[in-house]
Amino acid sequence: MLNSNILEKALSGNELAIAKLLTKIEYMTEEGIIALDALMKRSGNAHVIGITGIPGSGKSTLIGGIIQEYVSRGHRVGVIVIDPSSPYTMGSFMGNRLRFQDKTLLKNVFIRSIASRGYLGGVSAEAIMLTEALDGLGYDRIIIETVGAGQTDTEIEKIVHTVLVLVIPGAGDDIQALKAGIMEIGDIYVLNKYDRPEAELTYNILKSIINDNTESAYEDKWKPTIVKTIAIKSEGIPELVDKIEEHRNYLVQKDLFKKRILDRRAKIVELIVRRKLEELVTNVIKDKYDLITSENIPESIKKVMDTIKELLR
Ligand SMILES: Nc1nc2c(ncn2[C@@H]2O[C@H](COP(=O)(O)OP(=O)(O)O)[C@@H](O)[C@H]2O)c(=O)[nH]1
Ligand SMILES: [Mg+2]
Structure with missing residues (x-):
């Protein structure tokens, strides 16, 4: 039986209760499955954003910026990090700015990292269950960071609303992957590390590839865009969040928002x-x-x- 106390506490935002509950859900214990069922009756509101890109491209740094931007816009943000190696804490997202000690942030942000369990870059049952749980707990923007490895990372698009693909200047492999159509999954391409020397050149290449890949496919389809960011300086973040929201509005208008949720279930x-x-x-x-x-x-x-x-x- 599920201790209903813990669910109530979690729903009221108690961090410890949320952490305990998510662990039960992640490990699919009997209590966990009951809790998930209760939370799923409340879920279906969150906009889910997947972020992929090669290790070191700046995903975590970028997410730190996105978190702050969303919280300042009045949202509650849940983050799921699928990483086989390093466990993440709030601190690692907020860098050395120590902004994570801010009470508003603490109250409105929840970060959970899970092992990839061999599903490199892909999604696991755990990731989707945690998404449902965070959604049900009232986090209305959920970010999933996956270890992107090009070809292996094509599952994410099936369970999230918006896919961000991170690209960095001069990353030849990334660009080759894009050319081969492997990474056609992006709704928004984020050219991070725009402070790097080859940034503009990469931007131009990226732009022509994206135009080539998608030109014929339009009509009223979403046109993927590129946003330039310097995540370490939080530059370009408000523009990026604006784009994500634009994509969200597009999905809602096209009746695709709910469809993605049904697909993920x-x-x-x-x-x-x-x-x-x-x-x-x-x-x-x-x-x-x-x-x-x-x-x-x-x-x-x-x-x-x-x-x-x-x-x-
Ligand atoms: N020059 C530069 N470095 C960045 C930028 N964004 C992130 N980094 C650095 O890139 C490294 C990897 O960042 P991280 O967020 O851990 O990448 P992840 O592996 O994709 O999550 C760190 O040393 C960051 O400080 C940026 O916009 N410009
Ligand atoms: Mg990372």
């Missing part, structure tokens, strides 16, 4: 079922190892499948 079901099936296969193989004969592969497959079907009945 369908994705949760899919991911959890896949996870459970995978566990089942692992267990059957382990428990019924004698079903497997190395001489007859088709027969072994059939036996294992039959056992699984039996268990599912």
Whole structure:
């Protein structure tokens, strides 16, 4: 049973309660699933933003700026960082400005980092469940930072409303990826580190690639744009947030806002079922190892499948 106290506390903004609740949800405990169900009845309002780009391109620094901009505009921001290596704290987003000690920020921002669990750059069931939870808890702008690795990072577009692709000056690989159409997923391309020497050249290349990629595809479709930023100096952030809001309005107008939410919920079901099936296969193989004969592969497959079907009945 779920201790309803913790849910109430979380809903009233108690940071510790939120952290505990999210852990239960992330690990799919019985209480966690009940809490998620309760929160999902309240979710469906948040605008979800995915940020991808190669390591070191400035995603976290940029998110720090976006957080401040959104909070100053009266929003509550939830951040989910999918990173296999480094755990993030509020401090790492706010740099050395120490603005994170600001009470308003603390009250209106929640940051959670989760391990990627092998889904490099992709989305996991955990990421989507935490998105639903933060949405249900009243965070109305949610940012997901993924470790972008070009080709592997194409799942994110299915669960977020707006995809930001970070590009940095002189990043030949990024530009090649764009040319190959691999990174066509961006709604907004952020050319960060605009203080770098090759910035303008990269901007021009990026602009022509984006125009080539999308020119024919328009009619009334969203036209991807480029925003120049210098995240370490918080330059270009208000313009970027304006663009995100413009994209949000576009989605609402085209009836796509709710559709993305329904897609992400369908994705949760899919991911959890896949996870459970995978566990089942692992267990059957382990428990019924004698079903497997190395001489007859088709027969072994059939036996294992039959056992699984039996268990599912
Ligand atoms: N010159 C410059 N450096 C930046 C800018 N934005 C971020 N950085 C630096 O780039 C490095 C990587 O930033 P980080 O936000 O951790 O990148 P992430 O790995 O994409 O999350 C850090 O040392 C930042 O200070 C920028 O606009 N200009
Ligand atoms: Mg980062």
